[in-house]
Amino acid sequence: MGIVTLKVNGIEARVDESWTLLEALRFLGVEIPTLCHHDGLTPYGVCRLCMVEIEEKSGTKLVTSCLYPVKEGIVVKTHTDRVVKGRRMLVELMLARCPNSKTLQDLASKMGIENIRFKMKNEDCILCGLCVRLCKEQMMSGAIGFIGRGEKREVVTPFRTKSEICRNCGACMYVCPVVELPCRGYNPQGELCNSCLRVVPECADEYGQIMCYLESCGSCVKKGEMNELVKT
Amino acid sequence: MELEKIDKIIEKYSSDSSSLTSILSEIQAEYSFLPQDVLKRVAEKLEIPMTQLFGVVNFYKIFKLEPSGKYIIRVCLGTACHVKGAHGILEEFERKLKIRVGETTKDLAFTLEKVNCLGCCSLGPVAMVNDDHCGQMNAVKVNSLLKRLSSSGKY
Numbered sequence: 001m002g003i004v005t006l007k008v009n010g011i012e013a014r015v016d017e018s019w020t021l022l023e024a025l026r027f028l029g030v031e032i033p034t035l036c037h038h039d040g041l042t043p044y045g046v047c048r049l050c051m052v053e054i055e056e057k058s059g060t061k062l063v064t065s066c067l068y069p070v071k072e073g074i075v076v077k078t079h080t081d082r083v084v085k086g087r088r089m090l091v092e093l094m095l096a097r098c099p100n101s102k103t104l105q106d107l108a109s110k111m112g113i114e115n116i117r118f119k120m121k122n123e124d125c126i127l128c129g130l131c132v133r134l135c136k137e138q139m140m141s142g143a144i145g146f147i148g149r150g151e152k153r154e155v156v157t158p159f160r161t162k163s164e165i166c167r168n169c170g171a172c173m174y175v176c177p178v179v180e181l182p183c184r185g186y187n188p189q190g191e192l193c194n195s196c197l198r199v200v201p202e203c204a205d206e207y208g209q210i211m212c213y214l215e216s217c218g219s220c221v222k223k224g225e226m227n228e229l230v231k232t
Numbered sequence: 233m234e235l236e237k238i239d240k241i242i243e244k245y246s247s248d249s250s251s252l253t254s255i256l257s258e259i260q261a262e263y264s265f266l267p268q269d270v271l272k273r274v275a276e277k278l279e280i281p282m283t284q285l286f287g288v289v290n291f292y293k294i295f296k297l298e299p300s301g302k303y304i305i306r307v308c309l310g311t312a313c314h315v316k317g318a319h320g321i322l323e324e325f326e327r328k329l330k331i332r333v334g335e336t337t338k339d340l341a342f343t344l345e346k347v348n349c350l351g352c353c354s355l356g357p358v359a360m361v362n363d364d365h366c367g368q369m370n371a372v373k374v375n376s377l378l379k380r381l382s383s384s385g386k387y
Contacts, residue, residue, distance in 0.1 A: 078367055132283075135282070136283075142282075142283050143282075143283065144283060145281070145283025145284060145287045146287050147286060147287050147290035147291070148290050148291070149291055156286075157283070158282040158285075158286040159268055159286065159297075165282075168264060211269040
């Protein structure tokens with residue numbers, strides 16, 4: 001096992017050569033958002049959120065860090081304008097597709113996305129492939145798979161019938177970042193929530209700490225509305 | 233179902249999963265579509281997961297999971313044909329056959345499909361009946377073509 005040296009955001013670091021760039025960056029404590037990555041599954045590189053910028057002699061390029069193996073002497077920048085702009089666009093697109101995903105809503109608030117420029121839809125899949133990989137690799141079942149291409153791509157069982165090999169374990173739903181309880185923000189469902197950004201809760205330090213899944217007292221939401229009124 | 237026939241086709245390709253598309257198209261030539269139990273047999277023989285096989289079958293447009301008609305009519309909607317009014321031709325076919333694109337008539341005589349280019353743009357608007365091209369289509373030609381096909385069984 002060799003050790004390679006790379007430069008992350010201007011700081012030199014030494015990591016194991018068998019790692020991917022994402023593993024190295026997480027090990028070094030750099031926060032990289034991901035949706036299609038799971039530690040127990042093979043990297044897939046489809047959500048593109050883990051993009052980082054790599055400097056080469058010929059210029060810089062964006063690579064998906066979850067698939068990129070670390071190499072001796074590479075220069076990595078994780079939060080350049082280009083990277084952040086790309087990531088924000090991706091989250092915006094995915095959120096417009098699946099506005100009821102709390103994972104995506106939280107990610108949008110974290111990135112400071114305040115409006116969505118695309119027409120909101122109400123799909124229930126971002127095609128991250130976590131369920132397909134989990135079913136195949138961890139559950140040793142392979143009951144679901146991708147079919148079609150382009151906009152017609154979807155996850156189904158063979159012949160769209162009840163699968164003979166599915167054990168109803170529910171792992172696909174457990175791992176899914178979209179099929180979950182929707183955000184309990186103060187915007188109606190199907191829109192950008194942004195509560196974590198705008199609302200100042202009274203009972204906790206930040207909005208994320210409120211037990212959003214339960215019926216909350218709503219005082220912070222009312223306060224948020226008051227703030228809006230004061231602004232206008 | 234004659235599963236031995238399927239086995240023979242698979243053995244011809246020495247049960248190699250990398251020849252999957254060739255195997256499938258040969259089977260489809262036999263049945264005109266890919267029946268479910270045949271696909272299950274293929275997955276078993278080639279030792280590939282059913283989900284992967286189903287993905288491949290759905291990826292390529294030529295593979296069909298439902299029986300198709302005796303005559304497969306493909307109307308080209310590529311750029312050149314589009315400019316020359318291919319949509320009108322397609323609508324004429326739809327009206328006369330009383331089916332939509334992608335459907336098959338109840339008597340299993342005709343299947344109507346749209347394709348993106350047939351590679352003979354100078355003949356546009358083009359339609360294809362099984363393996364034969366019919367160039368410079370218009371509404372009158374559509375009618376006479378369908379009449380010929382349905383009356384004689386030949387074209």
